[in-house]
Amino acid sequence: MNVIETSGLGKCYGRTWALRECTLAVPAGHLTALVGPNGAGKTTLMNLCVGLAVPTAGAASVLGGQPAGSPAALDGIAFVAQDAPLYKNLSAGDMLHLTRNLNRGFDRPYAQARLAELGIPLKKKAGKLSGGQQAQLALTLALARRPRLLILDEPLAMLDPLARQDFMATVMAAMADDGVSVLLSSHALAELERVADYLILLSRGQLRVAGEVDDLLASHRVLTGPAAEADSCAGRFRVIQARRAAAQAHLLVRADGTDPDSGPVPPGWEAHQVSLEELVMAYLRAPGDAELPGPSLTQHNEPTEVAR
Amino acid sequence: MTVLTMPAPPSQDAALRPVPWRRMAWVTWRQHRPTLISVPAVLGAVAVFLWIAGLKIHHDYAVLTACHPFSSTACQTLNSAFTSTDWTMANTLNIFMNLAPALIGAFAGAPVLARELETGTYRYAWTQGFGRERWTIAKLALLAVAVTAAAGAFSQVFVWFFQPFLAQEDLTVFSATVFATHGIAFAAWTLVAFAIGALAGMLIRRIVPAMAATLAAYTGLALATWLFLREHYPLALVTSNPNIDSGPFNVNDPWVLSTWYTGKTQWTRYIPVSRFWPMQFVEAGWLLALSVLLIAATVWLVRRRAA
Numbered sequence: 001m002n003v004i005e006t007s008g009l010g011k012c013y014g015r016t017w018a019l020r021e022c023t024l025a026v027p028a029g030h031l032t033a034l035v036g037p038n039g040a041g042k043t044t045l046m047n048l049c050v051g052l053a054v055p056t057a058g059a060a061s062v063l064g065g066q067p068a069g070s071p072a073a074l075d076g077i078a079f080v081a082q083d084a085p086l087y088k089n090l091s092a093g094d095m096l097h098l099t100r101n102l103n104r105g106f107d108r109p110y111a112q113a114r115l116a117e118l119g120i121p122l123k124k125k126a127g128k129l130s131g132g133q134q135a136q137l138a139l140t141l142a143l144a145r146r147p148r149l150l151i152l153d154e155p156l157a158m159l160d161p162l163a164r165q166d167f168m169a170t171v172m173a174a175m176a177d178d179g180v181s182v183l184l185s186s187h188a189l190a191e192l193e194r195v196a197d198y199l200i201l202l203s204r205g206q207l208r209v210a211g212e213v214d215d216l217l218a219s220h221r222v223l224t225g226p227a228a229e230a231d232s233c234a235g236r237f238r239v240i241q242a243r244r245a246a247a248q249a250h251l252l253v254r255a256d257g258t259d260p261d262s263g264p265v266p267p268g269w270e271a272h273q274v275s276l277e278e279l280v281m282a283y284l285r286a287p288g289d290a291e292l293p294g295p296s297l298t299q300h301n302e303p304t305e306v307a308r
Numbered sequence: 309m310t311v312l313t314m315p316a317p318p319s320q321d322a323a324l325r326p327v328p329w330r331r332m333a334w335v336t337w338r339q340h341r342p343t344l345i346s347v348p349a350v351l352g353a354v355a356v357f358l359w360i361a362g363l364k365i366h367h368d369y370a371v372l373t374a375c376h377p378f379s380s381t382a383c384q385t386l387n388s389a390f391t392s393t394d395w396t397m398a399n400t401l402n403i404f405m406n407l408a409p410a411l412i413g414a415f416a417g418a419p420v421l422a423r424e425l426e427t428g429t430y431r432y433a434w435t436q437g438f439g440r441e442r443w444t445i446a447k448l449a450l451l452a453v454a455v456t457a458a459a460g461a462f463s464q465v466f467v468w469f470f471q472p473f474l475a476q477e478d479l480t481v482f483s484a485t486v487f488a489t490h491g492i493a494f495a496a497w498t499l500v501a502f503a504i505g506a507l508a509g510m511l512i513r514r515i516v517p518a519m520a521a522t523l524a525a526y527t528g529l530a531l532a533t534w535l536f537l538r539e540h541y542p543l544a545l546v547t548s549n550p551n552i553d554s555g556p557f558n559v560n561d562p563w564v565l566s567t568w569y570t571g572k573t574q575w576t577r578y579i580p581v582s583r584f585w586p587m588q589f590v591e592a593g594w595l596l597a598l599s600v601l602l603i604a605a606t607v608w609l610v611r612r613r614a615a
Contacts, residue, residue, distance in 0.1 A: 050435045054612065072324050074437050081431035087339065088427075094338060101331040102436035102443070104324075138432075145437070 001028045001064040003149045003181040004049055008058030011044050017205050018044040022058070024210045026183065026198060028148075031175060033196035034185040035280060040202040042185040043082060046153050049183070050079040063148055075104055078142035082153040084135045088127025092120050092137055099141045111144035114170075132163035139167065143174050150174070152184045156191060164191060193276050201283055208283045213276060220279055223251045225269030233266055241282035252282045327438045332446035340451060343416045347455050351408075351462040358401070362469035365394050369472035391476060398473050405466055405489040409459065409501040410526040416455050417505020418518040420447060421606070425513040434610075444610045448603050452502050460495030467491075475559040481584050482563035484534045491588035496595035501526045503602035510609045533591075539565050541590045543583050550574045 002025045010020040019041035026032050034042050047053035048060045051069020060068040063076045086095055092115060100106035115122065118136050120129060129137060135155055142150060150171070156164045172195065174180050186192055199216060201209040209216065220240070225233060230249035234242060237253035244250075252274060265271045337344060368390050375383035421444070424430040434440035467490050473479065479486050488497055505522040512518040544565055553564045553576070562578040569575070579587065 052431060052434060071326060071437075071439055074435060074439060075324060077435070079431070079435040081428065081435075083428065085428045085432045087429055087432075090338070098335060098338065099436065101335050102327065102433070102438040104327050104437050 002026060003028045003030075003064075004060070004062055004183065005065070006045075006048070006058060006060045009045075009048060009055055009060050010057035011041075011048060011053055012056040017056075019048070019202075019205050020057070022202075022207045024200065024207060026181075026200070026210075028181045029179065030198035030212075031171070031182045031184065031196050032198040032200060033189065033192040034183060034200045034202065035189050035192070036187065036202035036208075037284065038187055039204075040187075041205040042187075042202055043153055044205075045200075045202065046079070046151055046183070046185060050074075050077055050151060052079075076148040077151060078145045078147035078149075079151045080135075080138045080142050080153065080155060083158065084138035084155070086126040086134060086138060089125060091123050091125055092129070093122035095126055095137065095141060096122070096144075099145065103145050105146055107144045107146055111140050114140045114144075118166075131158040132160065132167075135159055135163070135167060136170070139170055143170070143178075143180075146178060147180060150180050150182045152182065154185055154187070156186060156188075168195060189277055189280050199276070199280075201280055203284050208286075209280075216279060217274060217276065219254060220274045221253055221255045222272040222274050222278070223253055223265065223269050224248060224272065225251075225266070229266070229268065233269060236266070240279075240286050252278065326442070329442070329446060331438070332443070332450065336447050336450045340416075340420070340447075343451065344454055347412060347416055348458045351458050354401075354404075355462050355465040358465050358469040361397065362465075365398070365469065365472055368394060369476070395473060395477060398470060401466070402470065402485055402489065405463075405494070406485055406530075409494070409497040410523050410530075412455055412459065412498050413501025413503075413505040413526055414519040414522040416451065417502035418509045418522045419515050420451060420506050420509055421610070422509030422513055422515045422518040425510075426515055441607055441611050444607050445603075448503075448506055448606065452499055452599070452603070455502050456495050456499040459498035460492065463489060463494035466494075478557045480559060480561055480563065481581060482579065482587070487538070487587070487591075488530065488534075491585065492592045493588055493595075496592035496599075497530070499599045500529070500595045500602070503599040503606075504529075507602045507606045507609075510606050538587075538591065539563075539579075541579075541587055543586050543590065544577050544579050546575055546577050548573050548575055550576075552576050552578055 004024070004026040006025075007023050009022040011018045012020075022041075022045065034045065036042055044053060048055055049062055049068050051073060062068055062073045066073040066076070087098070090098065096108070096111050096115070100108060112122075115137070118133065118140075120133050120137055126134060126137060135158065139152070139155070142152075152171070155167060159167055168191075171182055171184070175182060184192065184196070197213050199209060199211060199213050200207070223233065223237070225248070227244050227247055227249045230242065230244060230251065233249075234251055234253075237251065237255060239251050239253050241252040242249065255271075368386070372383070372386045372390055375386055377383065378387075421430075424433055430440075433443060436443075470486075470489075474481070474486070481487060481490055487493060501522065504525050505518070508521040508525065509515070509518040512521055553561055560581045562580045565577045565579065567574060567576045
């Protein structure tokens with residue numbers, strides 16, 4: 001089952017396309033990192049997936065074909081928006097009761113136990129809690145709904161490193177215990193590199209990369225060799241990014257076995273593993289997708305690893 | 309950090325029944341407690357004041373009407389006391405009455421959606437299982453019923469309080485500042501003000517500008533009704549009786565809309581006081597229809613427009 005599927009999805013605000021031509025499919029069971037610089041369209045994509053925004057073009061469906069925003073979709077998705085919006089004048093206990101009343105299912109014992117464990121007093125107003133506590137409260141409310149898909153928009157932005165660790169531990173525990181799929185956005189990849197096993201990369205409103213992290217890492221290489229031969233070497237691969245120094249050139253290339261263009265590493269060149277951060281940076285810096293197609297670019301009709 | 313084990317999720321093939329409507333009763337109560345307490349509390353406090361002051365006024369008025377002969381110095385003293393002291397207070401309260409629906413619309417109606425949109429909490433509320441159209445319908449309906457009921461009950465106390473001043477101040481039930489505060493019109497105007505506020509809040513998305521827009525829109529509608537609309541309710545009669553509105557002022561005088569001549573016959577188009585309730589039903593009827601339309605438009609906007 002795909003927890004998120006979009007086809008030709010686009011959202012236009014006034015004359016600006018916040019997101020365009022986005023086609024992807026995220027299978028269940030992953031912690032998906034949605035990354036991209038500020039203004040890349042991450043929040044827009046999430047809003048479209050939870051039904052807060054109406055698409056200008058294309059369509060989004062969730063949880064195996066439910067239209068985004070439909071009753072079944074709302075029932076199975078828990079969304080924590082950016083800055084964890086809570087009613088500041090309501091107490092944590094009231095927020096809990098409110099969420100229970102607004103949903104079919106709500107695991108109150110779980111929520112109460114978690115708040116107790118986190119040391120969040122039920123009588124304290126949500127607006128008086130610290131940023132980390134507010135984020136944890138919002139996450140607890142979302143998880144107590146026992147969703148099948150948890151969508152978190154920049155949940156780590158307002159947390160200190162310790163709170164980030166606690167927050168991610170909660171998310172990982174829910175994944176392990178409950179099998180919930182997670183989509184989590186961030187403009188900084190570093191803290192997700194070790195936990196995310198699926199990556200969606202957006203840049204300037206366009207999908208750049210979508211795929212399982214292991215597949216992406218396996219299908220990319222950094223080739224290092226003499227700068228003089230860089231052009232001839234580059235001709236044989238799909239180069240995502242080329243960095244040339246005086247003597248040496250570093251080429252980040254797409255070199256998976258399925259690509260007929262890629263051959264063995266030429267003599268005098270060395271191949272290295274690529275790190276996720278290098279890969280993301282390279283795709284973000286790559287000028288256009290027409291010449292340097294990523295694994296799942298929409299102009300390419302090949303479904304590749306994205307839409308399995 | 310210890311982590312709690314979560315029970316298995318509910319079976320997914322169970323028919324998806326929507327969250328029951330009744331759950332919104334607590335939600336609305338908890339989130340709008342200030343409105344739901346302060347509107348009845350303020351109106352209740354004023355009603356108590358009207359009741360206490362009204363007893364004295366009714367007493368003064370009974371003494372005044374029993375005073376004979378009316379031209380005597382003693383009676384004239386009573387009369388001037390009544391029209392100065394008592395009427396000054398009643399007139400002030402009458403002005404407040406004519407503004408009250410607009411204030412209720414601005415303070416109770418406008419923030420309902422504007423606060424969610426301004427603070428960003430709509431991103432929480434509209435992504436819960438309840439569904440945002442149903443959430444909007446339930447909230448607006450409950451709050452509308454509450455403020456309309458409070459206003460309707462309050463206006464009955466005011467009608468009783470104000471009754472002695474009609475004859476004394478040459479007012480009839482059709483006078484501009486009287487008609488809208490009497491009968492069921494006050495409740496209907498409160499309802500429409502609330503609906504205007506809710507729609508303004510959804511359109512403008514900020515509390516203070518939405519409140520200002522509500523006051524402006526309500527005032528425009530009330531003025532237009534008073535100046536142009538009310539006389540066209542299809543309840544007027546035409547008579548050739550030239551004495552329909554002659555002689556000294558009487559509280560039962562009809563509302564004369566126009567007079568014209570054909571030959572020597574004087575025709576008068578008028579609405580008799582006996583048609584007060586039909587007039588009230590026409591006014592309340594179209595205000596109710598307009599309110600339903602405004603709330604439906606608000607729900608439609610919530611459904612259509614987002615983020």
